[in-house]
Amino acid sequence: MDDTPRGLDLGRLIEQVEPGGDLHQVRQDFTRFMMRYRFGMDEVVTKLSILRDEYAHLHEENPIENISSRLKRPESIVEKMSRKGTEPSFDSIEKTITDIAGVRVTCSFVSDVRRVFDQLCSQADVTVVDVRDYIQTPKPNGYRSLHALLEVPVFLTDGPAPVVVEVQMRTIAMDFWASTEHKIFYKYRDDVPPSLLEGLKEAAESAAVLDTRMEQLHTQMRTVGQLPPEIEDELRHSEALVPDETFLRRLHQMGEV
Ligand code: GTP
Ligand code: MG
DSSP states (O other): OOOOOOSOOHHHHHHSSSSSOOOOHHHHHHHHHHHHHHHHHHHHHHHHHHHHHHHHHHSSOOOOEEEEEOOOOOOHHHHHHHHTOOSSHHHHHHHHHSSSSEEEEEEEHHHHHHHHHHHHSSSSTTTEEEETTTSSSSSSEEEEEEEEEEEEEEEEEEEEEEEEEEEEEEEHHHHHHHHHHHHHHHTTTOOOOOOHHHHHHHHHHHHHHHHHHHHHHHHHHHOOOOOOOOHHHHHOOOOOGSSOHHHHHHHHHHHHH
């Protein structure tokens, strides 16, 4: 999901951001503004990738299935500004449009969503600005996901700057549902037939039942014992870090000298 700002509609942006403003200046300011969000987003992605890789390496399971990120397109920022009545200033955009930088994480199990979420949020340089737990309390349409606005510092040439990143965490089943629902709304342009809405609601309930069942199976499986070594190896994807036999023998010999 690479949505770096391209094809800026500067004419419209100037109207929105700085009526009568200087084109060159607006372009520079806007690029700087967007860059900070990209850095913040990359920061959060790195934090999550570290958690994922460490898990894959140290444990015989991987709680994170996928991490993706996207920057909101300038056109969507302008569209949301007019929808929300945002004042044309960077300060107001920052305050009212909190999903300029977005990171989405999918996990197999709800317990993994919660575990990774807690680990991310408890990091020293992460400030939790807001949490919306749509897993605990699903939206009326059936949407489930754990949303958080996290503030992270990015270190720029003139010092640190706080950046807010929207993180959405969900299971594979929730993600499947959300992307299907999104496509349906896109196709019908918000005029979705009631039968489809009903079907979506039912599908959301089935997804929740599936999540619960999978979690039970997973817990049951964990009590059985170790996985065979070849499967454990498959789960570890940072193989370059795993010392081979020759290395270990040499290390041992060095100890004997
Ligand atoms: P915006 O809708 O973006 O203005 O934010 P909000 O203040 O309503 O926050 P909320 O947490 O409700 O939603 C933020 C984001 O979550 C959305 O932009 C979507 O990516 C996702 N989301 C929320 N509700 C739904 C839903 O019903 N279906 C799908 N597919 N995605 C949703
Ligand atoms: Mg919304």
